[in-house]
Amino acid sequence: MGQPTGDFGQEGVRPRTGEVVSGDLLLAIGGPDGSEARPCPDGWRPEPRRIRDRRQDRPELGPSPAVGPLAMGSAAADLPLLDREDDIARLLAALSEGRSVRLVGQAGSGRSTLLAAVADAAAGIAPDGVVRLSGHHRTGADLLQDLFAATHHAPGYRPDRRALASLLSQVGAVVVIDDLDVDDEELAELLDAAPDCAFLVTVPPGSPVLTPGLRLEDHPVAGLAKSACLALAGRLAGRQLDETERAWAVDLWFESEGLPLRFVQAAALLRQRDISVDTLVAAQEDRNNVFGLVKEISEPDDPAVLEGELRRTVPLPTVAESAAPAVRLAEGLSESAQAVLRLSLAFGGECPTAPHLPALIDVGLGESALRELVDAGLAVSVGGHHRLTTGVQELLAGRFDPGTVAYGAAEHFSWWVGHGSVTTEQIAAEAEVLVGALLADRAADRPEAVLRLARAAAPALALSLRWGAWERVLKLGLEAARVLRATAEEAWFHHELGVLALCVHSDQRALAELESAVALRAAFGDPNSGAAGRRMLDLLKSEARQLPAGEEPSTGGRRPVIRAIAKAPWRLAAAKKGSDVKRAAIAGAAAVLALGVLGAAIGLNTGGEDSAGNGRTLPGTSVDDTTTGDDLPAATTSGSPTAAPSGSPSESPSASASASDSESPSASASTTGTRKPTATKTTAPAPGQTSKSPSTGTSTTASPSPTTSASPTATAPTSPTPTDTGSASAG
Structure with a gap:
């Protein structure tokens, strides 16, 4: 993501305004008195179009499949996934059968990496391919919106639950979600909204057990075997381990139970040790060049032997340091990487993307600094940006003070979210960073900065449809307004929260927030400023706003099977x-x-x-003529080959093809005025059977009479209406 063009002056800042469609409402965002919703006019609601080409999927939303480049210059793709073949095969088999799986395990067990590997291998399982999503700080509603946006093209449209259930019910895909952290109710809603999708998700360590009845099963992710851990450490270190290092790595394997992240960090410690050894070797060579005539007798002539002897003088990390290596790894980072690390700690573990770093901490090579954090196992890539690895913030909180590094971030981001060259997609990717900047200013007791950034970021997040982050920003801004006793600003945040609740059908909350906004604006002495709030209250209380009974769609009882979806006729014809x-x-x-x-x-x-x-x-x-088999049309027309098995004179082509103007059901025999039996055979049900009229849809149970005669003038209970008979005869 690049920085916006133009200078960095405040003249480029303007409030972010626009319109989005939320369900049956048209939401105008960024108005003078706040956002305002009104019923969406006919023809304004977007018509979602399915995205069939999964090659255009956004892989940046999913987990990064790689862990760190190597010291020898190897790319991440050169690292195969070690000791996970059985896990991948079992997960692919489960997804092929339409089962949804939750990956559980300790922090650093490699759940995200396994998730990415399975997502790459599952490309051909489902007809709609693989959809990668990030669950990091996403609500269930945000995930449903992300799934809709990944499978349908409808910019600026956030469907309601009923429309989402209808649109997502036709999607048959493998949905992978990394770092999913929602409650059971939201999880059940997500699974039920896409019944023909198989989900593969990772959850944070220590997540509660599954609620009985959820369409989900657990797959534990354990540590790697000893040989795989040693191979991983050697590949990431860029060289073969010597005997001392192998013994140290074996002790680490016993202590960590084979967690891959621990060996990623161990390889980073080995690379730092190699740097120390290289420094000693260079110093020794410089000393020999300067004092070559006084060379010690015990010094070997072979450089490799000299390097080995100097390596033994640099001790390996202790078991305690290897168990919690964050402090030692942070001390061995470059200055730019340490500055990025301090900024991430100030932002609650969220790392801004590289284009923001020159303006925030004066780091020009931001990509290299972020990559250094990833190589050291201190950060991971998620959702378009980076965040610190689980546990790093707690370990560095007391020993790696971020200081005032976040000072000025609110001013920068306030300008950035309002700049015309910044897209809503870029703002959505930085949503967690914006929230982190607000939290940093709140922790530093800077409510003015919080208020300024919240006013600027809230409309931008609303337009980007990241409404979970929009709500958090509004709450933080409301808190800052109360601290500053800014009544007008407090009323604005109450109004925005009320509009948000109105759009998500939380009517009681919307009523409370809007009434608070109107009351505060009236107390402030400007009654005209509350007109927008009063209009929202009128919309909320109007009869058109009342939701019909049973709004929640009924999706229970469906058993999604990806193989069955792939063989469905309507997909087969298109494929x-x-x-x-x-x-x-x-x-x-x-x-x-x-x-x-x-x-x-x-x-x-x-x-x-x-x-x-x-x-x-x-x-x-x-036989009831209206009862047909699967995918077979009902044979009820008079021109059907099955209607006249015998070639009787009364069923001549002229009689069956002519259409009478009379409204009598039996008047389709001829145009001469002579009554003859119709060519359409009318049969009565057998005793005890039930027939259904094609015109009315009502069922009639036949009486147990021995025979039923069809006279030319009589009308049987199952005969069609005059309109239907005329159309059938003419067709």
Whole structure:
């Protein structure tokens, strides 16, 4: 993400304004008195279009599949996933069967890396491919919106729950979510909204057990084998481990139970030790160049032997240091990486993207600094930016003081979110960083900075549809306004929270927030400024705002199976080309022809009609013509091959093709005025059977009479209406 163009002066700042559609409401954001919602006019609501090409997916939202470049210059792709073949195979099998899986394990067990590997291998399982999402600080509603945005093209549209359930019910994909942290109710809503998707998620360590009834199963992620851990340490260190280092790594494996993150950090400690050894070797060479004539006799001539001897003088980290290496790793970072680390600690563990670093901490090579943190196992890439690894902030809180490094961040981000060249997607990617900057200013007792940044960031986050972050920013701004006793600002935040609650159908909360905003503005002495709030209250109390009963969609009872979705006819027709489509058409035509022959044979063998073709049906042989098999049309028209198994004179082509102007159901025989039996066979149900009228949809139970005659003037209970008969005869 690049910095916006133009100078950094305040003349480029302007309030972020725009419109989005939320359910049945059109939301105007950034107005003078705050945001305002009104019923969405006809034709303004976007029509979502499915995204079929999964190659355009946004992998930056998902977990990073790699861990650190190597000292020898190897790329991350050169590192295969070690000792996870069985896990990948089992997870792929579960996803292929449509089962959803939750990866659980200790911090640093490699859950995110395993998730990324399975996501790469599961590309061909589901018809809609793989959707990668980040659950870091996302609410359940935000995740539903992210899933909708990843599978549908509808900018500026946030559907309500009913529309989301309808749109996502047609999606059959493997959805991978890293760092999911929602309660059971939100998790159940997420799973039920996309019943034909298989989910693979990771959860924070120590998450509660699954609630019975959730469509989810646990898969524990354990540590790696000893050989895999030693291989990982050697590859990340960029060289073979010597005997002393191998023994140290084995002790670490026993102590850590094979957690991969511990060996990523151990390799970083080995690289720091190599730097110390290289410094000693360089110093020794410089001393020999200057004092070459006084060379010690015991010094070896072989440089490799000399390096080995000097390496033994640099001790390896102790077991205690290896168990909590964050402090030692932080001390061995470069100055720019240490500055980024301090800024991340001030922001609550969130690292801004590289283009912001020159303005915040005067670090020009921000990408290298962030990469150094990732190599050391102190940070991970998630959701378009970086954050500190679990536990690092706690370990460095008392020994690595961030100081005043975050001072001025609010001014920078206030300018940035209002700049015209910054897109809403860029703002959404930095949402957690904005919240972190607000928390840093609150902790430093700078409520003016919090208020300024919250006023600027709230409309931008609303337009970016990151409403979970929008709500947090509004609450932090409201708190700062109360501290400063800024009544007008406090009323503005109450108004925004009320509009947000109105859009998410939390009517009681919306009523309380809007009434507070109107009351504060009235007490402030400017009654005209509360007009927008009063309009929101009128909309909230209007009859059009009342939600229909049973708004929650019923999606229970469906068992998603990815293989079954991949074989569904409506997906098969869109997926197969050429000979497959031709074979499907030929098979369908053959099935219809076979059905016609079978119907004629049944009619001749059972004697369903008498010799005069009067349409009389023998008892116990009637069939409800409106009952059809799966994917087969009902044969009720008079021109159907199955309607006249015998070639009687009364069923001539002219009689069946002519359409009478009379409204009598039996007046479709001829245009001469002579009443003749119709070509359409009308049958009555057998005793005890139930027939359904195609016109009214009502069911009728037949009486146990032995026979049912179909006279030319009589109308059977199952005969169609005059309009239906005329259209069928004409067609």
